Amino acid sequence: MKKAKSGENNPMFGRHHSKETIQKIKAKSSGWHHTKEAIAKMRKAKLGTHLSDETKAKISKAFLGRKVSDETRRKMREAQLREKGSGWKGGIGNRPYPVEFDYNLKTLIRERDNNTCQLCGRTKKEEGRNLCVHHIDYVKENLDPKNLITLCNRCNGKVNVYRGYWMNHFTSKYPSTNKMLRLANMMNGLVYYPYLDVCYFQSNYGHHAADGYFRIDAVPFQAVIHLLKGGSITIVDATRKNKPLSDGLRFGVPTWCIVFNRALNFKGSRHIKVCGWQTPEMKGVALSSKHRSLVRTIRKLVKIYGYKKPAVIGENIFVECHQGADFDDKPKRLREIIEKEFCFS
Numbered sequence: 001m002k003k004a005k006s007g008e009n010n011p012m013f014g015r016h017h018s019k020e021t022i023q024k025i026k027a028k029s030s031g032w033h034h035t036k037e038a039i040a041k042m043r044k045a046k047l048g049t050h051l052s053d054e055t056k057a058k059i060s061k062a063f064l065g066r067k068v069s070d071e072t073r074r075k076m077r078e079a080q081l082r083e084k085g086s087g088w089k090g091g092i093g094n095r096p097y098p099v100e101f102d103y104n105l106k107t108l109i110r111e112r113d114n115n116t117c118q119l120c121g122r123t124k125k126e127e128g129r130n131l132c133v134h135h136i137d138y139v140k141e142n143l144d145p146k147n148l149i150t151l152c153n154r155c156n157g158k159v160n161v162y163r164g165y166w167m168n169h170f171t172s173k174y175p176s177t178n179k180m181l182r183l184a185n186m187m188n189g190l191v192y193y194p195y196l197d198v199c200y201f202q203s204n205y206g207h208h209a210a211d212g213y214f215r216i217d218a219v220p221f222q223a224v225i226h227l228l229k230g231g232s233i234t235i236v237d238a239t240r241k242n243k244p245l246s247d248g249l250r251f252g253v254p255t256w257c258i259v260f261n262r263a264l265n266f267k268g269s270r271h272i273k274v275c276g277w278q279t280p281e282m283k284g285v286a287l288s289s290k291h292r293s294l295v296r297t298i299r300k301l302v303k304i305y306g307y308k309k310p311a312v313i314g315e316n317i318f319v320e321c322h323q324g325a326d327f328d329d330k331p332k333r334l335r336e337i338i339e340k341e342f343c344f345s
């Protein structure tokens with residue numbers, strides 16, 4: 001049929017409809033729509049079918065060099081504008097990125113990913129410009145490095161549709177990024193790790209600096225769960241010159257580890273040595289009634305999540321102390337230090 005009516009055999013071959021006829025045809029078909037059933041049928045018939053490369057090449061050739069008038073261009077643009085477009089998503093795209101999502105953070109993410117698109121492998125060199133930094137969960141405010149990933153321009157566009165799929169893709173592809181959690185101790189630690197969770201081991205809490213007293217939520221419960229599940233934690237802090245460890249890392253963290261182990265509640269758990277510089281005072285503080293409420297809370301989490309191993313510094317708890325920075329240092333100096341020392345595990 002198709003062949004019999006093609007080319008010379010077609011009754012319209014070499015002939016043209018008059019303008020009048022065209023108007024008539026137009027008038028007859030305007031306002032006419034396929035029924036829902038018909039659309040469903042057509043959809044079903046097309047589903048799973050693919051165009052052959054040959055056909056694709058033909059279509060491409062037909063469109064090649066096609067000029068679109070400014071008028072058509074305007075119409076095409078308007079048809080996809082704002083809420084009419086498939087990428088509208090309620091206007092969330094118009095929300096600004098937080099100020100912390102700046103050149104420095106993006107550079108760090110790109111360097112972590114070797115300046116290579118993590119989807120297709122395209123490099124910065126091939127792209128001829130800096131690669132994009134994508135938010136895996138599409139939340140612009142979530143600047144956790146685990147939520148940021150380097151993509152080329154093309155892939156960055158690609159992941160903007162089927163968002164759920166891509167979110168799952170990236171989170172399941174890089175589960176290893178979850179194995180190590182980095183927490184910044186308040187104040188100086190924040191200077192070094194401003195984009196992640198925070199913990200509270202302050203040497204100036206009350207008058208118990210040397211004892212290592214800390215708040216019940218010294219380590220956020222999300223991190224406690226992470227630890228119970230067998231993950232590791234690095235706590236980042238900073239100190240003035242000539243101190244190998246800040247007071248928070250030196251007293252607070254080991255004491256917290258003893259409290260954590262006490263909460264695990266197996267025979268001998270409270271006697272595990274958590275670090276080389278553990279003192280009898282730390283143990284005294286950790287086992288005192290001061291931290292009973294924390295022990296109770298962690299025990300509730302143990303009931304839900306179980307535990308893999310006790311907290312021991314150097315095994316699943318790591319401390320990282322930067323030297324020679326004061327919180328009162330000038331912002332410019334701090335920026336220099338961040339740029340120089342900011343590193344990813």
Ligand SMILES: [Zn+2]
Pocket residue numbers: 117118119120121122151152153154155156
């Ligand atoms: Zn790519």
